[in-house]
Amino acid sequence: MAQPTVPSSDIKARLDRAFNPRTVAVVGDKRALGYLWLRSMSTFQGNLYSVQIDPSEIPGIEELGVANYPSLLDIPEEIDYVLCAVPRQISPRIVADCIEKGVGAVTLFTSGFAETETEEGIRLQEEIAETARKAGLLLIGPNCMGIYNRRLGVRHSWEQPAGDAGNVGFISQSGTHCINFSLVGGRHGIRCSKTVSFGNAVILDAADYLEYFADDSETEVIGLYLEGARDTRRFFRVLRETARRKPVVVWKGGVTKAGARAIYSHTAALATAPAIWDAAMRQAGAVQADSLDETIDAVETLVYCRPASGYRMGLVAMTGGQSVVITDAFEREGLEVPLLTAASYEKLSGFFNIIGGSYRNPLDAGGTIGHGFLPQNLARLLDVLDADATVDAIAMEVGAGFLARRMRENPAILDSLLEILSAHRERSRKPFLAIAHPGHLEDVSAMIRSRLLERNIATFTGFQPAAKALRRAIDYWRFREGMD
């Protein structure tokens, strides 16, 4: 597939216009879609227009308070971003209008192209691609959801937050994963700066968006869901350059044989051998993830944790059983749980309750900080781990179930815990992770996790996901420092 005829610096400048639009036009939204697009764009801070020629649809659109025009060309100002939701047969005409109007970029939400493996779908896709390429039109998709800019309220789902800024960019070949990343990620403290769902990638491909996000000052961490790149060598080169500047978490879809078949019918992308793909990702310095949850966990760690270059853990759990399994979980991911220094043991022996507890590392600290909740002991043991030179990172089981029960008697316990952990996080230069299992009190645990995240503490729902995410983050930090 040929590259667009515009140079990449020009693409970047024009993508910037589309990602930060002052004007947006939605073409072809209608009642049957539930006004998906106009409702999603209701938070947009600039001027929003609708284009619809069906007279029976126009009153419904105007009821939403959106000005409707029969054609893009009739809109009395320049249009920075177009979302096109017309049926596939009509899309070539809208693409032609976009070219004549000189829009920043157009997203073709419309599907039914090459991914259907039908003659008509393939022909239409080629026709549109050819027209767009000749004119140098920036076309996103087809078969995708396009741009989300949280700050400006340009959305592709009305559930997405808007109005405030974020710092995580997400680039996705799938619309579902793109929306889910912003929504599920939101529950894990991830605020998106901008995201893009780009579907069949006939003109703009993952590498173009990656180049744009690499330079985007709002975006500090990048997530990427990819089924296949048009020009894999270019994608690899851009990824390798970008990862040196910002962490890029890459979630590859279709790595199995049947998965490869599925990606073809989804976005018409070709498969590559897993061993080569894995090697390329390591070489590029990308953080690999295998699911939405893993992607979110890795991004969360990279956003909230201070970077470390060593793998040695200081672990804190609330009971003996949890001390054992938290240790297994971190060791299994290739992290170490070393014995502490003599100085640390001397300090710990001064206050640690060894009846039903132990402090060799892991620290089985329930008896020391849990019973009656002695916040000063928690602060002291975190200080000991922070000062210990054999410890590179700290992970702690918060014991959400235990805490939830205690909070019924004394709600202030949570505030006191948050104060200590937040103070520790501010003071310490080591990554700190909290693990709060949902347990049987899922609602309270969820509340505890969100309160921890509000204090910028990376919080996970299990030992294994936390260990996996931290391992990947440390691998990345070492890569960036040239220590890998």
Added chain:
Amino acid sequence: MSIADVIDRAKTEGRTVLTEIESKQALEETGVPTAAARLARTAEEAVNAAKESGYPAVLKVVSPDVTHKSDVGGVRLDLDSPEAVTAAFAEIIEAVRKHQPDARIDGVAVQKMARPGIEVIIGMSKDPQFGPVLMFGLGGILVEVLKDVAFRIVPLEPRDARQMVREIKGFPVLQGFRGQEPADLEALEKLILKVSAFVEAHPEIEELDLNPVFAYKDGAIAVDARIVVG
């Protein structure tokens, strides 16, 4: 003869596979140490070549049609005298004629038998998506059965070569397992980087195999080499 000339000549002759001698010439020119081989068309030339490169000698058939030389009886090792070389020359020609009667035979390659080292392989093949990809692994049975190899996309950086060598499960073998001589890791890394630069500079190379490479505690040398051009 330069690499470009070697490739041109092969193309003119309608060949895509360079001979061992051609492959080694091209690699030597790019700074990859090889067990240099000379072409001998007669037994007499073979004896002279062995005298120049030194004993013990190795003779291998040179034929554009033979891919696996030892399978057709085309290799004789550890030849310690002019008499042995003369006999081996005749034996090789006869064996190849018998196993593969239609094979064109240019002669035999004569080289000094390399002192044994840890066998590793370095290869390049083209991935339909990533283009040239380098492979590194231990030689022999480990690479074939266990697929214990590391890959990197060309062009490689020093960190990539460093990681490749350490990434394979058999890495302890390179470190000198149970009192064995360790491999010169730096030399292996340099070799990998030279191969990366070589194939990057010559996109017409479709495949490259250095198999085996002998790794010593001081250096590494490509004992056999095969290059396929497009």
